[in-house]
Amino acid sequence: MRLIAKFAKDVENSFEIVTVFDTKTQKETIDKNTPIALSIAHKYPSALWYERKIFDDFGIVFTNSFDTRPLLHHERFPQDVHPLQKSFTAKTIEFTDFRPYKYKTVGGDGVFEVAVGPIHAGIIEPGHFQFSQDGERMLHLDIRHFYTHRGIEKMVQNKSLLDARAIVGRISGNESVAYQTAYMDIISQASNTALPVEIKSYHALLLEFERLIHHVSDIGFIPNDAGFSAALSFASKLAEDSRRIFKQLTGHRFGFDAVSFKIPNFNHQEFLNFLNELHKEIKWFETWIKGVPSLWDRFDTTGILTHTKAVKYDSVGVMARASGVALDRRDNDFYKQHGFKIALQTSGDVAARFSLRIMEIYNSIEMMKSLLQDIKPLHVKVPVKFNNGSYQTFIESSIGELFMSVDVSGGLIDRFFVRDPSHVNWQVVHAMMLKDIIADFPLINKSCDLSYAGNDL
Amino acid sequence: MINFIRKRIQTGILTEKIETNNKLDNIKKGIKTLVNKKFAGSLAIRMVDSGSCNACEAECNALSNPYYNLESLGIYFVASPRHADILLVSGVLTSNMYHHLLEAKEQVPSLKWIITLGDCPLMQSVFEKTYAIMAPVQDHIEVTHHIPGCPPQPDEIIKELLKFLKKI
Numbered sequence: 001m002r003l004i005a006k007f008a009k010d011v012e013n014s015f016e017i018v019t020v021f022d023t024k025t026q027k028e029t030i031d032k033n034t035p036i037a038l039s040i041a042h043k044y045p046s047a048l049w050y051e052r053k054i055f056d057d058f059g060i061v062f063t064n065s066f067d068t069r070p071l072l073h074h075e076r077f078p079q080d081v082h083p084l085q086k087s088f089t090a091k092t093i094e095f096t097d098f099r100p101y102k103y104k105t106v107g108g109d110g111v112f113e114v115a116v117g118p119i120h121a122g123i124i125e126p127g128h129f130q131f132s133q134d135g136e137r138m139l140h141l142d143i144r145h146f147y148t149h150r151g152i153e154k155m156v157q158n159k160s161l162l163d164a165r166a167i168v169g170r171i172s173g174n175e176s177v178a179y180q181t182a183y184m185d186i187i188s189q190a191s192n193t194a195l196p197v198e199i200k201s202y203h204a205l206l207l208e209f210e211r212l213i214h215h216v217s218d219i220g221f222i223p224n225d226a227g228f229s230a231a232l233s234f235a236s237k238l239a240e241d242s243r244r245i246f247k248q249l250t251g252h253r254f255g256f257d258a259v260s261f262k263i264p265n266f267n268h269q270e271f272l273n274f275l276n277e278l279h280k281e282i283k284w285f286e287t288w289i290k291g292v293p294s295l296w297d298r299f300d301t302t303g304i305l306t307h308t309k310a311v312k313y314d315s316v317g318v319m320a321r322a323s324g325v326a327l328d329r330r331d332n333d334f335y336k337q338h339g340f341k342i343a344l345q346t347s348g349d350v351a352a353r354f355s356l357r358i359m360e361i362y363n364s365i366e367m368m369k370s371l372l373q374d375i376k377p378l379h380v381k382v383p384v385k386f387n388n389g390s391y392q393t394f395i396e397s398s399i400g401e402l403f404m405s406v407d408v409s410g411g412l413i414d415r416f417f418v419r420d421p422s423h424v425n426w427q428v429v430h431a432m433m434l435k436d437i438i439a440d441f442p443l444i445n446k447s448c449d450l451s452y453a454g455n456d457l
Numbered sequence: 458m459i460n461f462i463r464k465r466i467q468t469g470i471l472t473e474k475i476e477t478n479n480k481l482d483n484i485k486k487g488i489k490t491l492v493n494k495k496f497a498g499s500l501a502i503r504m505v506d507s508g509s510c511n512a513c514e515a516e517c518n519a520l521s522n523p524y525y526n527l528e529s530l531g532i533y534f535v536a537s538p539r540h541a542d543i544l545l546v547s548g549v550l551t552s553n554m555y556h557h558l559l560e561a562k563e564q565v566p567s568l569k570w571i572i573t574l575g576d577c578p579l580m581q582s583v584f585e586k587t588y589a590i591m592a593p594v595q596d597h598i599e600v601t602h603h604i605p606g607c608p609p610q611p612d613e614i615i616k617e618l619l620k621f622l623k624k625i
């Protein structure tokens with residue numbers, strides 16, 4: 001069984017813990033007076049962050065857990081404050097004295113630690129990496145995140161479904177369309193309205209476009225982190241071209257607020273020409289980059305995520321597929337009829353993740369061409385009535401499987417939960433670099449290209 | 458390699474080809490002159506994400522692509538606040554980043570300027586106040602200039618940098 005997510009809710013007189021597996025969903029009622037539960041992290045290591053988050057958010061203690069350090073709440077966050085309890089309504093917190101966070105490290109003669117972050121050397125989101133080093137060799141890495149934690153789940157609580165759309169679309173900028181599409185599915189479930197196929201195809205086109213831009217930037221940034229900056233110049237030109245077209249199409253360079261109830265009028269032929277041109281450029285890029293042996297010398301066997309580890313840590317998305325795990329939420333009839341082919345690699349190293357991205361770029365282009373045929377300008381009514389209930393959805397974002405769950409009560413959001421693919425995948429990163437030296441870390445990290453904002457919420 | 462050089466020559470210099478060619482070119486000239494005059498030809502920016510959605514960062518990265526080529530104007534994004542003239546702050550300033558931002562600001566040698574990037578730091582984006590958010594940033598540190606937008610586009614960032622350079 002694959003663990004997909006674990007989260008809690010405050011339901012009047014008790015808490016409820018929901019554990020979502022690929023084959024079933026379990027619910028557990030927790031007494032508010034004795035908020036304790038059992039950890040499943042011994043069997044499912046990726047449960048650890050969910051459970052630590054549930055403690056911070058709700059104060060539920062996992063008695064047999066091997067790691068009970070705070071996750072979202074950093075050194076000065078007041079103890080005994082659990083913001084997702086409904087009784088908590090404050091908009092500010094009082095900082096307390098500094099309580100040091102205990103990083104997991106390896107001890108021993110000559111072993112030393114390297115602390116990196118939260119502010120990094122490049123233009124990149126904040127996060128902390130604590131390395132235990134034996135010379136250049138990495139012995140252990142403890143990753144600590146949630147620096148960009150904005151309290152999204154609390155922010156959207158008690159908002160109407162439609163009012164929260166703009167916020168949900170800005171949780172993680174480079175996955176905006178994925179978040180919007182997931183949320184749109186929740187809206188149509190809650191309003192019991194099926195979107196016409198034209199609109200579905202348009203949303204799918206935008207999602208593939210977002211994936212394409214994400215991958216195209218990455219195939220420049222990954223070689224750049226191996227010291228090959230010419231690739232970045234080339235790919236960042238293509239990424240910029242694509243963003244400009246994305247803006248022509250959606251009115252926004254990142255497609256913010258573009259997933260809606262209408263399809264704008266646009267020139268299909270021009271769009272097709274752009275796709276064909278891009279396909280040619282990527283082909284050229286691929287031939288060129290494959291002929292640079294010194295680059296592959298850095299890529300091959302670096303940062304290996306083994307198939308066993310990928311499965312053990314419930315990894316999803318690009319990282320899982322590059323390690324031979326055939327997991328993709330687009331693996332269904334709708335996408336297959338538009339030419340979806342699952343991309344797989346087996347070596348699980350930087351080279352595999354890099355090559356996988358190129359494979360997916362081609363497939364996205366092919367699917368977009370096919371989706372285009374279903375699309376024509378259209379406008380459907382915005383739903384206004386929403387039924388009480390609990391709605392779930394899955395979307396394959398450019399990083400991997402995105403899971404969203406929204407409870408609606410009286411037309412308002414009672415509980416909003418989203419699990420970014422990064423939240424799962426971050427937890428396996430420490431297990432990918434035990435054969436590598438610390439200088440390889442930026443390259444390995446970039447090849448995964450996980451979101452911090454989506455993880456931190 | 459031969460292939461690459463051929464492609465390089467065919468592609469030419471893209472930096473000139475920008476649509477807003479003349480206008481942006483003039484702005485770029487203005488920036489170059491002022492960076493030369495006020496910063497001896499090199500202006501160093503340290504970017505700090507204080508709780509953004511990452512689109513503001515992506516647009517800053519885009520400033521280095523061949524179309525905008527910001528470095529040709531003498532403006533660099535540097536790896537440490539200690540090398541910086543400017544601290545460029547994006548995001549809603551989370552309570553988890555608050556002390557780190559103050560620390561980074563301390564590390565920037567004087568004279569120093571703070572510029573806020575995007576609607577978030579001023580609490581003008583769609584995000585609303587929660588227990589985890591401490592923006593507006595100017596309630597906590599002195600801000601010299603603000604670059605609006607969600608996110609501001611690369612060409613808008615360049616225009617705003619010129620305004621900042623004129624202001625100081």
Ligand code: SF4
Binds near residue numbers: 170577582607609
């Ligand atoms: S201003 Fe907009 S783009 Fe920038 S971080 Fe905030 S939400 Fe994201």
